[in-house]
Amino acid sequence: MTTLQDCHVLDKQDPLRELRYQFTLPEGVIYLDGNSLGALPNTAAARVAQAVTQEWGQGLIRSWNEAGWFDLPQRLGDKIAQLIGANPGEVVATDSTSINLYKVLNAALHIAAVDAPRRKVLVSERSNFPTDLYIAEGLCRERGMRLLLVEPEEIAAALTAEVAVLMLTHVNYRTGAMHDMQAVTRAAHAAGILTVWDLAHSAGAVPVDLNGAQADFSVGCGYKYLNGGPGAPAFVWVNPKHADRFWQPLSGWWGHAAPFEFTPDYRPAPGITRYLCGTQPILSLTALECGLDTVLAAQALGGMQALRRKSLALTDLFITLVEERCAGHGLGLATPREHAQRGSQVCLTKTEGAYAIVLALIARGVIGDFRAGDGDAGKHLDILRFGFTPLYIGFEDVWNAVEHLKQVLDSGEWQRPEFNQKNAVT
Numbered sequence: 530m531t532t533l534q535d536c537h538v539l540d541k542q543d544p545l546r547e548l549r550y551q552f553t554l555p556e557g558v559i560y561l562d563g564n565s566l567g568a569l570p571n572t573a574a575a576r577v578a579q580a581v582t583q584e585w586g587q588g589l590i591r592s593w594n595e596a597g598w599f600d601l602p603q604r605l606g607d608k609i610a611q612l613i614g615a616n617p618g619e620v621v622a623t624d625s626t627s628i629n630l631y632k633v634l635n636a637a638l639h640i641a642a643v644d645a646p647r648r649k650v651l652v653s654e655r656s657n658f659p660t661d662l663y664i665a666e667g668l669c670r671e672r673g674m675r676l677l678l679v680e681p682e683e684i685a686a687a688l689t690a691e692v693a694v695l696m697l698t699h700v701n702y703r704t705g706a707m708h709d710m711q712a713v714t715r716a717a718h719a720a721g722i723l724t725v726w727d728l729a730h731s732a733g734a735v736p737v738d739l740n741g742a743q744a745d746f747s748v749g750c751g752y753k754y755l756n757g758g759p760g761a762p763a764f765v766w767v768n769p770k771h772a773d774r775f776w777q778p779l780s781g782w783w784g785h786a787a788p789f790e791f792t793p794d795y796r797p798a799p800g801i802t803r804y805l806c807g808t809q810p811i812l813s814l815t816a817l818e819c820g821l822d823t824v825l826a827a828q829a830l831g832g833m834q835a836l837r838r839k840s841l842a843l844t845d846l847f848i849t850l851v852e853e854r855c856a857g858h859g860l861g862l863a864t865p866r867e868h869a870q871r872g873s874q875v876c877l878t879k880t881e882g883a884y885a886i887v888l889a890l891i892a893r894g895v896i897g898d899f900r901a902g903d904g905d906a907g908k909h910l911d912i913l914r915f916g917f918t919p920l921y922i923g924f925e926d927v928w929n930a931v932e933h934l935k936q937v938l939d940s941g942e943w944q945r946p947e948f949n950q951k952n953a954v955t
Contacts, residue, residue: 530853531846536924544830545839549921551823552756559926559933561897564702564730564874564916567756573819580815601814602762602783602805608821609764612833613728613749614738620766621801622814626729626750627660629765632777632804633746634668634696636767637723639775641693642672645721648693649674652722654681658702661727665696681706684713688720695722699737700730700872703900703912705864707735707872711742718743729753732764733824734840734873734918736833739766746771754873754918756820762813765804772800781806823920839919840873843927847875847915850931858938863912874916878902883911884955888948889937895930899955 540546552568554560560568584592593599606620613620623629634651641648651669653662655678662678669676679687688695695717700707714724726747731737733754739747745768751761776797782788783805786796797803827836844864851860861878865871879886887899900912915930937943 531850531928533925533928536846536928539842539924543839543923545827545835545919546923548823548826548830549923551826552921554921555894558894558896559922559930561895561915561917561922561926561930563756563918563921564734564753564872564914565898566759567753567820567918568921569758570756570819570823572822573758573816576819577812577816580812585811598809598811601811601818602809603802605762605814605818605821606764606801608818608825609732609749609755610766611828612737612755612824613732613747613766614736614740614742615766616740619769619772619801620764621804622751622762622764622817623805623809624763624765625760626727626748626763627664628779628806629748629763629804630661630664630725630727631668632779632806633748633765633767634664634694634725635778636771636775637694637725637746638668638672638674640771641723645693648691648721650677650689650691651675651694651696652677652679652684652687652692653696654684654698654701655679656701656703657696657698658727658729661696661698681708685716688717688722690720692720692722694725696725696727698727698729700735700874702730703863703914704876705730705872705874707731707865707870709869710737710739710744714742714744730872730874734836736837739768744768751817751820753916754824755817756823756920757817758813758820760813761817761820762810765801767801767804769800772803773797777804779806783807783809827920836919840917841868841871843917843919843922843924844871844873844875846924846927847917847931850928851875851877851934854931854935855938860913861910863910873918874914876900876915877913878910879913880910882943883913884951885943885945885948886934886937887913887955889943889945890930890933892948893933893937895933901955 584596602621605622728749732749747766751757863876897915902910
């Protein structure tokens with residue numbers, strides 16, 4: 530059985546341990562919710578203050594040129610590209626994941642309508658993140674198409690001649706289960722189907738190779754594993770072979786080929802720049818750049834492969850310790866044990882008290898979160914969700930988190946009234 534001392538030794542041997550000091554983490558807190566909101570980079574507050582007081586306060590409108598504001602979406606996009614298997618000039622940081630998904634899904638459906646007009650079905654996973662399904666539902670309704678939702682094991686059989694687009698989230702938000710992007714994309718293409726990948730729980734957490742997989746479109750989130758701050762701008766990638774085929778539907782002036790010519794007609798910029806829309810949120814992009822730099826700091830220590838090795842070691846340890854130390858309390862495991870099928874989170878299931886257990890842990894300084902069960906097949910298994918960001922989580926953190934979980938369960942502490950009141954955000 531692994532001991533606290535064993536974990537202390539693992540932390541001392543960890544080649545990534547110094548990366549933890551890039552972040553401002555509250556004393557006494559074990560933060561296992563970086564899969565929902567990343568921690569604050571040490572540099573962010575001063576850098577954003579500089580952008581406010583100097584670039585905005587002193588530079589004023591001159592800072593669009595003098596402080597490099599104008600090309601921030603492309604410059605940050607090139608940094609993100611290094612983490613997702615894209616090339617320079619193929620990614621822009623902009624807007625939200627939902628808005629970017631609307632852009633690329635619209636583009637994918639338009640291209641499919643031109644190339645294969647008889648295809649009228651969009652396939653996605655039933656447990657995909659709801660906003661992805663809402664965007665898809667709205668577009669299908671507008672276009673007279675059908676949205677087909679399937680279980681993960683049904684995806685291969687669903688790739689029929691009726692299907693135009695397959696839209697998936699690479700790592701499932703509720704379970705941490707990860708698709709084989711290359712294999713799934715290959716199967717979709719063999720059936721004449723375009724792919725749209727949401728990397729919200731992948732970018733900065735697991736190695737991704739969009740070009741290697743020959744994916745078609747992708748979007749992702751800036752405020753989870755990229756540590757860009759609450760509501761940070763998202764990103765969008767389009768395979769270069771598709772980028773110039775379609776005017777994305779939000780044809781705003783920042784996506785114009787020459788925005789400061791102020792012509793009344795729209796002429797889309799070449800490549801990924803046309804996926805911009807309106808004036809960019811400079812302060813938010815400034816904070817996002819600080820977050821990106823915390824992830825890119827791992828490049829000298831082995832990059833995403835090194836982060837992945839540590840992530841798997843952390844999640845393996847968490848699963849093992851929970852099963853050893855918390856047995857008999859009705860906890861199940863929603864996350865795959867197989868490394869190739871697991872993201873950087875572990876999701877436990879429980880039929881009763883999951884939300885209260887999470888609140889009791891938070892009161893102890895162990896911060897995870899809760900996701901409600903779906904109740905399918907007569908079951909209702911709620912999710913206790915724990916994210917493991919290897920930049921700032923260590924092995925002692927894992928041992929201590931499980932010790933707190935054990936105490937909460939053994940004592941029945943979670944049954945206290947204050948832990949059974951629902952908050953607006955869970």
